[in-house]
Amino acid sequence: MTTLVDVAKKANVSKMTVSRVINHPDKVTDELKQLVYQAMRELDYHPNMIAKALVNKSTRIIKLCILEDIDTTEPYYMNLMIGIAKTLDLHQYSLQLVTRKNFDIGNCDGYIITGMREQDVDWINNLKKPVVIFGENRYGFDYVDTNNKAGTYLLAQLALEKGYERLIYVGIDSKESFEYSREAGYLQQVQEKRMMPELHRFGNHSHLAEEFVRDNWDDITKNTAFICASDRLAIGIERGITRCGGKIPDDFGVTGFDGVFLNQVASPKITTIKQSIIEMGSACGENLLDKIDTNAKQGALVFEPKISLGGTLRE
Amino acid sequence: MTTLVDVAKKANVSKMTVSRVINHPDKVTDELKQLVYQAMRELDYHPNMIAKALVNKSTRIIKLCILEDIDTTEPYYMNLMIGIAKTLDLHQYSLQLVTRKNFDIGNCDGYIITGMREQDVDWINNLKKPVVIFGENRYGFDYVDTNNKAGTYLLAQLALEKGYERLIYVGIDSKESFEYSREAGYLQQVQEKRMMPELHRFGNHSHLAEEFVRDNWDDITKNTAFICASDRLAIGIERGITRCGGKIPDDFGVTGFDGVFLNQVASPKITTIKQSIIEMGSACGENLLDKIDTNAKQGALVFEPKISLGGTLRE
DNA sequence: ATCCTCAATATTATCGGTAACAAATTATTC
């Protein structure tokens, strides 16, 4: 392994100059800088992160804290982890998976938190290290998420374009920010078209949505599309309609949200919002590392939603 | 953060003595050792891994090299990674995901390799850092795997106990060690019972197994059980039998192998071997870290298979 | 020419450990 000193010798400067070329290039004359760059190239120099970490008193560990229950059959967290790990590995950081319980065991340089709820706010505010939240929030924490509002807005728009005349929103019975945003997207679309909003909320289980359809089958007129807040609910609606003898997509439309795994099981596949969780995970990592380096607020990083066409809307 | 020096002061010894208590406790008198332990406890001392890494010229990075294509919807690799990461995090190592292509970018302390084939042997032999293979092999590399032979042996035994009178083995058309072992398990069971072995091999796709059933439906007598080398093949067999009007499990039995995700989609669920990939991943990590510390061969670590009962065998 | 700035570069100390060597203590031998 070539070190600073090797480069310094080759360039005929002190090792401090080499260090400065890397960390404060503006404080070195161009002439020397060129010499140093040249030497670094010739020796294929890569800084030793461990030495850096030692003097910076850093750990090169990032903790990923998942506050909700993990369903390992959902590739959601797999993708999130892959995305985060990709970035962290690139910078030679190590990812540590923690829960709220073992959160405080061992040091780290920063946190990525997902599944945050209102009750976690105080706790997060008191953390001493940089934090990035995966999932939108309204408490001013830096976060990365899909544009939830735009997602339902676009799906509702698409449903209307396909000729469905009534839009029923099927939401998740929860006070989380993403749910409000998804409702807001639906509402905005419906209001722009001067339609009657119809909202229902359930726990995020397919059978609850299915029951809803069966219980209200008589009131569900043909040419209705259901804008659902999750694929899970959408699958329940789809099943309910099919069991009641309704025809998808001819007489009824269904849209979901999330579309990672569940969609593979549904038939026909749900028209839904496809989130690039891997990419978003990477972004979480990048944001957090930036924040650690510069100590600067990162703000919100919002990914624009992409519609994944299934067979639950016409055409 | 308390350091060696803090502990040394408190215990009234030199920091070298503290270091020795940690790394070479046999070279320190019990008396001093007790003093030092006491001080460490009182100050809640945890060694700084980064400093350790610097002086040991280690990177605290382990590369996980997956040589086959990753299907992110299969929780297989997710679980493997979770298992490995769990162990590595505990020891403050960082996991880096690499492919054969970007394998040489950046340093590391050791490798975990999965999906190894014959053609990779020379390459692995030439690696300069400790290696543990995930998946059995016959080239003397340290590895972690399920006892593949015992798996099919047990499933075949179970099928016979349930009264199926003919056992057909449906294997994967590949020269990999695990496949030979699974065949061997079936063969041993069949030979012990002095039955005629019947082996078939296909690429690992459900539709190939399904076609096989349809093409040979006339020759497939009632009361036959299919011992398959993978869940994927088992699902194909299951579908083939059902489509041909056969009754599972009354007239036909099916067993699989692996049972991570696919099994959730099958109906009825396949009776298969359940592998605790997470645990095996942890074991890979432990083995590798041991190997890095002690430089000693770890040998093979074989997990005994557990049968996961589905609905594809009688009773 | 002398003194003073200010910028560019070099030197030194430090992060928290460990190995190699030196010193001190104890045990063994004749």
Next chain:
DNA sequence: GAATAATTTGTTACCGATAATATTGAGGAT
């Protein structure tokens, strides 16, 4: 009981980087 060997503990140097401080040298003012 002195000489020597063996064991235990302490000192020093070093791993590879960076911050703080010291040094050098060029240009400006007097």
